[in-house]
Amino acid sequence: MNPVLQLLLEGGSLTTAQMAQVAGISTAEVEQHLEQLKKDKIFLGWRPVLDLSREAAAAASVRAVIEVKVTPERGGGFNRFAERIAKFDEVESCYLMSGAYDLLVFVRGGSLQKVAAFVSEKLSTVEGVLSTATHFMLRCYKEQGFLLDDDADNSARLTVSP
Amino acid sequence: MSTDPKKWVAGHVASLPKSGIRDFFDLVAKMKGQDVISLGVGEPDFVTPWHVREAAIYALEHGKTYYTANLGLIELRRAISKYVEEHFSVAYRPEDQVLVTVGVSEAVDLAFRAFCNPGDKVMYHQPCYVSYHPSVQLVHATGIAVPTFAKDNFALTAEALRAAWQPGAKILMLNLPCNPTGGTCTREQLEKIAEFCREKDLLVLSDEIYSELTFDGVHTSIASLPGMAGRTIFLHGFSKAFAMTGWRIGYACGPAVLIDAMMKVHQYSMMCASIISQEAALEALTRGWDNVCRMREQYHRRRDLVVRRFNEIGLTCHSPRGSFYAFPDVTGTGLDEKQFAVELLAAEKVAVVPGQAFGANGAGHVRACFATSYEQLIEACNRIERFVAGKRPA
Numbered sequence: 005m006n007p008v009l010q011l012l013l014e015g016g017s018l019t020t021a022q023m024a025q026v027a028g029i030s031t032a033e034v035e036q037h038l039e040q041l042k043k044d045k046i047f048l049g050w051r052p053v054l055d056l057s058r059e060a061a062a063a064a065s066v067r068a069v070i071e072v073k074v075t076p077e078r079g080g081g082f083n084r085f086a087e088r089i090a091k092f093d094e095v096e097s098c099y100l101m102s103g104a105y106d107l108l109v110f111v112r113g114g115s116l117q118k119v120a121a122f123v124s125e126k127l128s129t130v131e132g133v134l135s136t137a138t139h140f141m142l143r144c145y146k147e148q149g150f151l152l153d154d155d156a157d158n159s160a161r162l163t164v165s166p
Numbered sequence: 167m168s169t170d171p172k173k174w175v176a177g178h179v180a181s182l183p184k185s186g187i188r189d190f191f192d193l194v195a196k197m198k199g200q201d202v203i204s205l206g207v208g209e210p211d212f213v214t215p216w217h218v219r220e221a222a223i224y225a226l227e228h229g230k231t232y233y234t235a236n237l238g239l240i241e242l243r244r245a246i247s248k249y250v251e252e253h254f255s256v257a258y259r260p261e262d263q264v265l266v267t268v269g270v271s272e273a274v275d276l277a278f279r280a281f282c283n284p285g286d287k288v289m290y291h292q293p294c295y296v297s298y299h300p301s302v303q304l305v306h307a308t309g310i311a312v313p314t315f316a317k318d319n320f321a322l323t324a325e326a327l328r329a330a331w332q333p334g335a336k337i338l339m340l341n342l343p344c345n346p347t348g349g350t351c352t353r354e355q356l357e358k359i360a361e362f363c364r365e366k367d368l369l370v371l372s373d374e375i376y377s378e379l380t381f382d383g384v385h386t387s388i389a390s391l392p393g394m395a396g397r398t399i400f401l402h403g404f405s406k407a408f409a410m411t412g413w414r415i416g417y418a419c420g421p422a423v424l425i426d427a428m429m430k431v432h433q434y435s436m437m438c439a440s441i442i443s444q445e446a447a448l449e450a451l452t453r454g455w456d457n458v459c460r461m462r463e464q465y466h467r468r469r470d471l472v473v474r475r476f477n478e479i480g481l482t483c484h485s486p487r488g489s490f491y492a493f494p495d496v497t498g499t500g501l502d503e504k505q506f507a508v509e510l511l512a513a514e515k516v517a518v519v520p521g522q523a524f525g526a527n528g529a530g531h532v533r534a535c536f537a538t539s540y541e542q543l544i545e546a547c548n549r550i551e552r553f554v555a556g557k558r559p560a
C-alpha cells in the first residue's frame with residue numbers, strides 16, 4: 005500500500021514533514037504520493053474535525069440526518085437522484101443504504117428553519133422522491149473517531165519504568 | 167532505648183542493589199513540569215482497548231468480586247491454552263498445566279521460589295530485564311550472567327552459554343524478544359540453545375512477554391522445539407501486546423508437576439489473580455487480536471523511524487527484531503551511557519535509560535522505548551541529534 009495512505013489511515017494529524025520522517029522518504033516524495041492519491045481520487049482533501057458546540061459564533065448551526073425514499077429509475081437506478089441531492093451545499097454526506105429507505109443524507113444548516121426549509125423545498129420536491137424522514141441531531145459524543153469529552157488521563161503514568 | 171529499625175531488614179534483602187531504573191526515575195521526577203520527552207518507559211503508550219475495559223466494567227456490574235480458583239478461572243485457562251497452541255504451537259491442558267498469575271512478574275518469582283534450592287545456579291542472558299537477578303538472589307540462589315553482544319544483534323548464542331556454564335547450573339532464564347535489547351533468536355539459534363539445555367539437563371524459564379511484538383521473521387517459542395515442552399515453563403502475559411500493564415495479569419504454562427509446585431507457592435502467597443483482571447484478559451484473548459495487530463503495526467513503523475534516525479545521528483543502533491526498545495551504542499559521543507543519559511536529560515530534556523541498569527553488559531548503550539507517538543519520537547530524535555552534534559570533536 006502507498007505508505008502515505010497507510011499513515012492517513014492511522015488517523016493521526018502528521019504534517020507532510022513528519023510523514024516523511026515516519027515513512028523514511030523525502031517531503032517531496034510524500035507530496036508526490038499525496039498528488040497521486042488525489043489523481044486516483046482516493047484522497048479527496050483535508051478537513052478539520054471540529055466540536056462547534058464549544059464555539060459560540062458557530063454553535064447555532066444545526067445538523068440533521070434525513071432518510072429518503074425514492075423510486076429507482078430504469079437505467080439509472082439511484083445514482084441520478086443521489087448525485088443530484090449530494091450537490092446541494094447543505095448536504096455534508098450522502099449514502100445509498102440497504103433496508104427501509106434508500107438514501108441517508110447528512111445535512112448542516114444555519115438554523116432549524118433553514119434545514120426544515122431545505123428539506124421541504126429542495127429535497128422532497130426532487131422528482132422521484134417518495135418520502136423523507138428528518139432527524140435533528142441533539143448532541144454529539146464522538147465525531148469521526150474523536151471523543152468529544154475524552155477523559156483519558158495519562159498524567160499519572162510513570163516517566164521511567166522497567 | 168533507641169533502636170535502628172534497619173536491623174530488622176533481612177540481610178539478603180538489605181544487600182540487594184537499588185535498581186538503576188529507580189535512580190534515573192528520581193532524576194527525571196525532579197524535572198516535573200518541564201517539557202521532558204520520556205523514552206524511559208517500559209510500557210505501551212496505548213490505553214487498554216475499550217472493549218476490554220468495558221468487559222471489566224460489565225464483570226463488576228454483575229457482581230464478579232470474589233476469589234477464583236487458585237489456578238485462575240477455567241474459562242480463562244481454556245482461552246490461554248487455545249491461544250498458546252495457536253500462536254506458539256505448544257499444547258497445554260487448561261486443567262493442570264496453566265496457572266494464571268499477577269503478571270509475568272509474579273510468575274517469574276513463583277518459578278524461582280518453586281524450583282530453586284539455596285545455592286542453585288540460574289543462568290540468564292544479560293543485558294536483561296531488571297527483576298531476574300534480584301529474584302534469583304531472593305531465593306538464595308546464584309545467578310550466572312551470559313553476555314549477549316551488539317555484533318549478534320543481542321541474540322543469545324549457544325557458544326556464549328557454553329562458555330559461561332558452570333557445574334551445578336540448573337535453570338536457564340530466557341527473555342526473547344529481550345527487554346532492553348530487542349534481541350531475539352532465530353529458530354536455528356534456538357535449536358542450538360535447546361540442544362545445550364538437553365545436554366546439560368537445564369530447566370528453561372521462557373519469558374515471552376514481547377513475542378507478539380516481533381517485527382522481522384516469526385517468533386518461535388523454545389517450548390515448541392522437540393523435547394523441550396517437558397523442561398520448559400512458558401511465561402506470558404497481557405501487559406505489552408494487549409496494552410494491559412496496570413491490570414497485573416499473566417500466566418505460566420508447563421508440565422503439570424511443575425505448575426503444581428508453582429501453584430503451591432501462589433496459593434499461599436497470592437491465592438489468585440484479581441477476578442476483574444481475569445475477566446478482562448478473557449475478553450482480550452477472545453476478541454483482542456485485531457487491536458494487537460494494529461498496535462504492532464504502529465510499533466513497527468516507530469521502530470524503523472527511531473533506528474534510522476539514531477544511525478543517521480551517529481548512534482550505532484541495530485534494528486531490534488522485537489519488543490518496543492531500541493538499544494543504541496552511545497560511546498561514539500565520547501560519553502559513557504550514564505553520562506550520556508544524564509547530560510541528555512539536562513541539556514535537551516529527553517529521558518533514556520542507561521544500559522547498566524540492565525546489567526554490566528549494558529555498558530555503552532542506552533535503552534530508548536519507542537512506544538510513544540510519532541510526533542514525540544521525531545522531536546526526541548531532533549533533540550538527540552542536536553545533543554550529539556554538540557559532543558562531536560570539532
Ligand SMILES: Cc1ncc(COP(=O)(O)O)c(C=O)c1O
Nearest residue numbers: 166208269270271295345403405
Ligand atoms: C521482560 C519482561 N518480563 C516481565 C515484565 C513484567 O510483566 P508483567 O507486567 O506481566 O508483570 C516486563 C515488564 O517490563 C518485562 O519487560
